[in-house]
Amino acid sequence: MTPPAFHRARRPEHKQQRREAILAAARTLAVRSGVRAVTLGDVARTVGLAKSNVVRYFGTREAIYLELAGEEWQGWTHAAAARIGGGTDVATALAETLEARPLLCDLLGHITTTLEHNASVAAARTFKQAMHASYDELGERIVAARPELTPQEAAELILVASVMGHTLYAIGRPPATMLALYAMEPELAAASCFPFVPTLRRLLDALADGLPRRRATGPE
Amino acid sequence: MTPPAFHRARRPEHKQQRREAILAAARTLAVRSGVRAVTLGDVARTVGLAKSNVVRYFGTREAIYLELAGEEWQGWTHAAAARIGGGTDVATALAETLEARPLLCDLLGHITTTLEHNASVAAARTFKQAMHASYDELGERIVAARPELTPQEAAELILVASVMGHTLYAIGRPPATMLALYAMEPELAAASCFPFVPTLRRLLDALADGLPRRRATGPE
Numbered sequence: 001m002t003p004p005a006f007h008r009a010r011r012p013e014h015k016q017q018r019r020e021a022i023l024a025a026a027r028t029l030a031v032r033s034g035v036r037a038v039t040l041g042d043v044a045r046t047v048g049l050a051k052s053n054v055v056r057y058f059g060t061r062e063a064i065y066l067e068l069a070g071e072e073w074q075g076w077t078h079a080a081a082a083r084i085g086g087g088t089d090v091a092t093a094l095a096e097t098l099e100a101r102p103l104l105c106d107l108l109g110h111i112t113t114t115l116e117h118n119a120s121v122a123a124a125r126t127f128k129q130a131m132h133a134s135y136d137e138l139g140e141r142i143v144a145a146r147p148e149l150t151p152q153e154a155a156e157l158i159l160v161a162s163v164m165g166h167t168l169y170a171i172g173r174p175p176a177t178m179l180a181l182y183a184m185e186p187e188l189a190a191a192s193c194f195p196f197v198p199t200l201r202r203l204l205d206a207l208a209d210g211l212p213r214r215r216a217t218g219p220e
Numbered sequence: 221m222t223p224p225a226f227h228r229a230r231r232p233e234h235k236q237q238r239r240e241a242i243l244a245a246a247r248t249l250a251v252r253s254g255v256r257a258v259t260l261g262d263v264a265r266t267v268g269l270a271k272s273n274v275v276r277y278f279g280t281r282e283a284i285y286l287e288l289a290g291e292e293w294q295g296w297t298h299a300a301a302a303r304i305g306g307g308t309d310v311a312t313a314l315a316e317t318l319e320a321r322p323l324l325c326d327l328l329g330h331i332t333t334t335l336e337h338n339a340s341v342a343a344a345r346t347f348k349q350a351m352h353a354s355y356d357e358l359g360e361r362i363v364a365a366r367p368e369l370t371p372q373e374a375a376e377l378i379l380v381a382s383v384m385g386h387t388l389y390a391i392g393r394p395p396a397t398m399l400a401l402y403a404m405e406p407e408l409a410a411a412s413c414f415p416f417v418p419t420l421r422r423l424l425d426a427l428a429d430g431l432p433r434r435r436a437t438g439p440e
Contacts, residue, residue: 036333109333112390113256116398124401125408132411156423159414160384167383170332178336181344188345191352194379202434203376207423210430214422 019057021047023071026064027103035065035106062118069111070130072104077134077158081141090142091204094161095197105169108162148212156211161204168196239277241267243291246284247323255285255326282338289331290350292324297354297378301361310362311424314381315417325389328382368432376431381424388416 025046029038040061044051058064076097083093098105107115116124139154149157171194174182182189245266249258260281264271278284296317303313318325327335336344359374369377391414394402402409 036337112387113329113333117256117395119397121397121400121404124397125405128398128401128405128408128412132408135411156414156419159387160380160423163383163387164380167332167379175337177339177341177344178348180341181348184341185345185348188348188352191355192348194376199376202431203380203427206427206430206434208430209433210426210428211422213429213433214426 015057018049022049022054022057022064023068026061027068030065030068030106031103035103035110040064059120059123060118062115063120063123065107065110066115066119066123066127069104069107069115070127072101072107073131073162074134076101076104077138081138084138084141084145089205090145090157090208091201094157094204095165095200098161098165098200099196102169105166108166109170146208149208150212150215153208153211153215157204157208160207161200164200164203165196168194168199172196235277238269242269242274242277242284243288246281247288250285250288250326251323255323255330260284279340279343280338282335283340283343285327285330286335286339286343286347289324289327289335290347292321292327293351293382294354296321296324297358301358304361304365309425310365310377310428311421314377314424315385315420318381318385318420319416322389325386328386329390366428369428370432370435373428373431373435377424377428380427381420384420384423385416388414388419392416 022043026038026043029042029046038061040054041051043061043064044054047054054064058067079097079100080093083097084090088096119127135155135158138158139151142154142157143149143151146154171192174192182192242263246258246263249262249266258281260274261271263281263284264274267274274284278287299317299320300313303317304310308316339347355375355378358378359371362374362377363369363371366374391412394412402412
C-alpha cells in the first residue's frame with residue numbers, strides 16, 4: 001500500500017487518523033525487524049510524514065512504542081482473562097496467550113531499560129493506568145479460578161508471567177553473534193534452551209501452587 | 221587518581237594492565253550513572269586512552285559490559301553458593317546476594333536486549349562459558365541443600381532469581397519520567413511497589429516448594 005499523502009491535519013478526526021497511521025507503521029516495522037532496530041526516521045518514512053511531524057504527534061520513538069506496549073498488554077490480559085473464564089487453567093492461559101504475542105514479548109524487554117526513560121509524563125501515565133487497570137481485571141479472574149490465591153499473589157503471577165515470558169522469548173531468539181557461537185558450541189546452545197510454553201507453564205503452575213502453601217505455613 | 225599516561229602497550233602484562241584499567245573505568249562509570257548512560261567515549265576519557273585504542277582492546281562498549289557481566293555473575297553465584305553452604309536457606313541466599321550487587325542487576329537488564337547484540341563471538345563465548353560453569357556450581361549447591369529439587373529445577377530457580385531480580389531492581393529505580401508521574405499519582409507508585417528482598421525471597425521459596433510437588437503429581 002502506498003502511504004497516504006498527508007497534508008497538515010487540522011480536524012480532530014484527521015489528527016486521530018494520523019496517530020493511528022504512525023502506530024500502525026511502528027507496529028509493522030517492529031514485527032519485521034524487532035523493536036530495537038526501528039528508528040523514528042524509519043517510522044516517518046514508512047508512514048510518509050516528515051520526522052518533525054511524527055515528533056509533533058508523539059514526542060519520541062519511545063513514546064510510540066510505550067503506547068503500543070499499553071495496547072498489546074491490554075490485548076494480552078483480555079485474552080488471558082477470557083481463556084481462564086472459559087475454563088483453561090491459569091498457567092496454561094497466561095503462557096499460551098503470551099506466546100501468541102511476540103510483539104508484546106519484544107516490547108516488554110524494552111520498557112524499563114529504554115521506553116520509560118524517554119517518554120513524556122503524559123505518555124507514561126496513559127501506559128501505567130492501562131497496565132494497572134488490566135492487572136486488576138486479570139487478577140480478579142485468576143482469583144476467581146484459584147480462590148486460594150490472594151489478589152497480591154495473583155498480581156505476582158501476572159508479573160512473573162510477563163517478565164519470564166519476555167525473557168524466554170529473547171533467549172529463544174538469539175542475535176547473530178549468539179547464533180554464530182551456538183553453531184560452534186552446540187553444548188552452550190543446549191544449556192541455554194528453555195522452551196517457551198512448557199517452561200513458563202511449569203514455573204507459573206509451581207508458583208500458583210507454592211504461594212498459598214507458603215502462606216499457610218505462617219510468616220517466617 | 222589521575223589516569224596513568226599510557227603509551228602503546230607491547231608486553232603482555234601491559235596489555236593485561238590496560239584491559240583491567242578499561243574494565244575498572246567502565247565499572248566506575250556504570251555504578252555512578254547506570255550502564256545505559258555510559259558511552260565508549262566516556263570510558264576512553266576516564267581511562268586516559270583514545271577511543272580507537274579502547275576499540276582495539278574490546279571492539280565495542282557492549283563487549284566491555286558483557287565481560288563485566290560475566291565477572292559480576294560469577295561473583296554473585298560464588299557468594300550465593302557460599303551462603304547456602306553456610307546454612308542460609310536457598311531463597312534468602314539468592315535474594316540477598318543479588319540485592320548486594322546493584323551493578324549486576326543493572327547489567328542483567330541489558331544482556332539480551334543490547335550487550336549480546338553488539339559483541340564479538342569470542343566475547344560472547346567467554347561470557348556464556350563463565351555463566352554456565354557457575355550455573356552448574358551454584359545448582360549443585362542448591363540441590364545439596366534441597367535434595368527434592370532436580371538439577372534442571374535448580375537451574376530454573378537461578379534463572380528466575382536473576383531475571384526477577386534485575387526486574388525488581390529496575391522497578392525500584394524508576395527513571396525521571398516515572399518519578400515525576402509517581403509524585404503526581406501516588407496510587408500508581410503504590411501499585412508498582414514490589415520490595416526487592418521480600419518479593420524475590422517469597423517467589424523463590426514458593427517456586428522451590430511448588431516445583432517438586434508439581435512433578436510428584438505426575439506429568440500433565
